[in-house]
Amino acid sequence: MNDRQNDLRVQGLAKSYGREAPVLRGLDLTVPGGALAAVLGPSGCGKTTLLRVVAGFLRADAGTVALGGRTLVGPGVQLPPERRRVGIVPQEGALFPHLSVARNVAFGLAGTDRGERRRRTEEMLDLVGLAGYGDRMPHELSGGQQQRVALARALAPRPGLVLLDEPFNALDSALRAGIRADVRAALRATGATALLVTHDQQEALSTADLVAVVRQGRIAQCATPQELYRRPADPWVAGFVGDAVLLPGTVGDGGATATTPLGTVALAAPADGGRTGTLVLRPEQLRLTDADAGEAVRATVTDVCFYGHDAKVTVTVEGLDAPVDVRVAGPLPVGPGEQTGIRVTGEATLHP
Secondary structure, three states, rough: OOOOOOEEHHHHHHHOOOOOOOOEEEEEEEEOOOEEEEEOOOOOOOOOHHHHHHHOOOOOOOOEEEOOOOEEEEOOOEEHHHOOOEEEEOOOOOOOOOOHHHHHHHHHHHOOHHHHHHHHHHHHHHOOOOOOOOOOOOOHHHHHHHHHHHHHHHHHOOOOEEEEEOOOEEEEEEEEHHHHHHHHHHHHHHOOOOEEEEOOHHHHHHHHEEEEEOOEEEEEEEOOOHHHHHOOHHHHHHHOOOOEEEEEEEEEOOOOOOEEEEEOEEEEOOOOOOOEEEEOOOOOOOOEEEOOOOOOOEEEEEEEEEEOOOEEEEEEOOOOOEEEEEOOOOOOOOOOOOOOEEEEOEEEEEEO
C-alpha cells in the first residue's frame, strides 16, 4: 500500500481565528502513502480547520504540511490550492448543477487532450460504478450517486491526496455502509492517499486504515482501528471511540493483574505493583453468569436495551458509583430487577 511519493506529513500546525483561542495547537500527523486516514473528534476540535489548511483554503499561523516530500505549507511557503495535487470531496457532493455528470468529472482535466479527457472521465465513472451515466444531470441522480460523481471528479486529475469532508452525512443510514465501501475500494484502486474527516466513530473504525483522534487541536492518538479500540491512549479516547467500562483498580504483585470491583483483571501491559489507576474495558468483555457462580461478582440489572443483533444490559455493582453496561448476544437471560453474576474476559488497559 505504502507509496512514499504520496506520504502526508503535518508538523506543528497551529491556527487561530482572530483573538479566539487557538483551534490547532501544534498538531502533528503522518499518513503513509496510499493509506486512508480518518480524522475523528468532537465538534470544534479542529478537524475541518486541518482539512482546509491542507487544502490551501486557510493559511496556517505556524507549522508545515508536506505531500510526498514536497512542501505545501511552511515558512515562506503557501502553495495555492490548484498547485497542491489535492482532490476534494465536499459534503453533499457539491456538483455543478448546470453541467452533465461527464462534464463535472472532467472539470479538473482542463488543458488535457479532448480524447484523453473523455477516456479518463469514462474510466473514473466506471471505477465508481456509474458507467453510462455521463449524459445525466446532477438532479437526476440520487444522493449516493452524486457522492460517487464527486469522488470521480476528485480522482480524475490523479491527485496525490484526496480530502473527504464528512461526505456521507446527507445519506440515509441504509446507504452509508455501501457507499463507504465503494469509496474505499475506488481510493485503493487509484493508490491515492486520503484524509476522511468525520464525527462518526463507526464510520472511522470500519473504513479507515488509520484513525487520528483530535482533542483540542492536537492528535490525542493515531493508530489502526484495532489498536485504537483495544489499547486507547487514555480514558477520554476510550470513551469517545466506542463504549467504555471504566473501573478503579490496584495493580497486584508481579504487575500482570489488577484488583477491581469486578474482580481480578488481566492487564494488557505489565505495571508496577501497588499502583492505582483507571482500567478500561469494553462492554463485550463482560459476561453475564449465574449470580452464585464461584468467580462471578454479583450485580443487579437496572435496564435492558434490545437492538436485535445484541442487547445492552445495564447493571449496578457494589463498590462502583456508576452503572456498568454489558453487551449480550443471543437470548437475554435476565430482566430488570433480577440478580446476575459478572465475569471479565480479556485484558484491560491501565491509566494511572
